[in-house]
Amino acid sequence: MFIKSIRLKNLMLVAGAALLGLALGLGILLLGTKAAADPETPDPSAGLPETPAESEAQDAMGTGKPEDGEKIVYLTFDDGPSAVTADILDVLKEKEAPATFFVIGATTERGKSLYHRIVDEGHALGIHSYSHRYQEIYQSADAYLQDFDRLADHLDSIVGVRPTIFRFPGGSLNNLADPVVLEEIKEKMSERGCVWFDWNALAKDDKASAAPAQEMFDNVVASAGDKEKILILLHDDALRTTAAECVGMLIDHYRELGYRFEALTPDTEPVHLVQ
Numbered sequence: 001m002f003i004k005s006i007r008l009k010n011l012m013l014v015a016g017a018a019l020l021g022l023a024l025g026l027g028i029l030l031l032g033t034k035a036a037a038d039p040e041t042p043d044p045s046a047g048l049p050e051t052p053a054e055s056e057a058q059d060a061m062g063t064g065k066p067e068d069g070e071k072i073v074y075l076t077f078d079d080g081p082s083a084v085t086a087d088i089l090d091v092l093k094e095k096e097a098p099a100t101f102f103v104i105g106a107t108t109e110r111g112k113s114l115y116h117r118i119v120d121e122g123h124a125l126g127i128h129s130y131s132h133r134y135q136e137i138y139q140s141a142d143a144y145l146q147d148f149d150r151l152a153d154h155l156d157s158i159v160g161v162r163p164t165i166f167r168f169p170g171g172s173l174n175n176l177a178d179p180v181v182l183e184e185i186k187e188k189m190s191e192r193g194c195v196w197f198d199w200n201a202l203a204k205d206d207k208a209s210a211a212p213a214q215e216m217f218d219n220v221v222a223s224a225g226d227k228e229k230i231l232i233l234l235h236d237d238a239l240r241t242t243a244a245e246c247v248g249m250l251i252d253h254y255r256e257l258g259y260r261f262e263a264l265t266p267d268t269e270p271v272h273l274v275q
């Protein structure tokens with residue numbers, strides 16, 4: 001009986017040690033898994049060029065994967081200046097966030113003074129289109145360049161700035177222009193040293209009426225996903241009465257997540273829609 005109980009005790013000790021070993025092993029395994037999934041842990045493959053397979057897998061808005069691990073949001077507004085530009089500028093000023101305005105040809109005093117405010121308050125001014133008439137500007141590369149130059153001259157005469165950053169009306173992958181014409185435009189603009197930007201997140205705010213700010217915000221956040229360089233397309237036109245509110249929400253949200261806000265420059269790595 002005595003011997004038996006010693007044997008039993010030994011057996012229990014051996015079993016206990018085995019269990020401990022198993023638990024330790026499991027713990028190490030779990031730790032290893034956590035380290036791999038932890039975004040704070042440096043990824044040894046970060047900074048390496050993407051493999052072709054990854055590039056192929058990315059959607060039209062790109063992966064937005066950073067080269068340097070910085071988290072940046074670029075707020076961009078198309079089609080202004082408009083009746084809501086001042087409200088947008090007020091929010092940007094209050095929250096000290098620079099942005100980029102891809103503008104159209106405005107001839108009213110209010111429009112001209114808004115060009116000034118955009119520049120004076122530290123935002124980037126970019127070319128969208130003087131007329132924004134698709135049928136005219138996409139007729140030929142020459143027609144596009146003529147419209148571009150008209151706006152560049154116009155802005156130069158008012159605020160003394162000739163932007164070299166631009167956004168194609170309808171984006172650079174639009175079906176509004178003949179693909180051959182579009183390619184010719186891109187070639188000529190690149191020769192001039194001009195840089196175009198599309199977007200990799202959007203508010204889907206181009207409908208016939210204003211969407212609630214929360215809905216626009218949700219659209220941006222859903223389309224931005226976990227990209228670390230987020231280039232957001234928003235619209236600055238009279239219908240976008242909720243745009244300023246949405247902008248405030250976006251700034252608060254992304255700052256909380258550790259992003260900073262920047263205006264686009266000709267040296268910013270372009271975001272282009274891909275097929």
Ligand SMILES: [Zn+2]
Nearest residue numbers: 078079169170
């Ligand atoms: Zn537009």
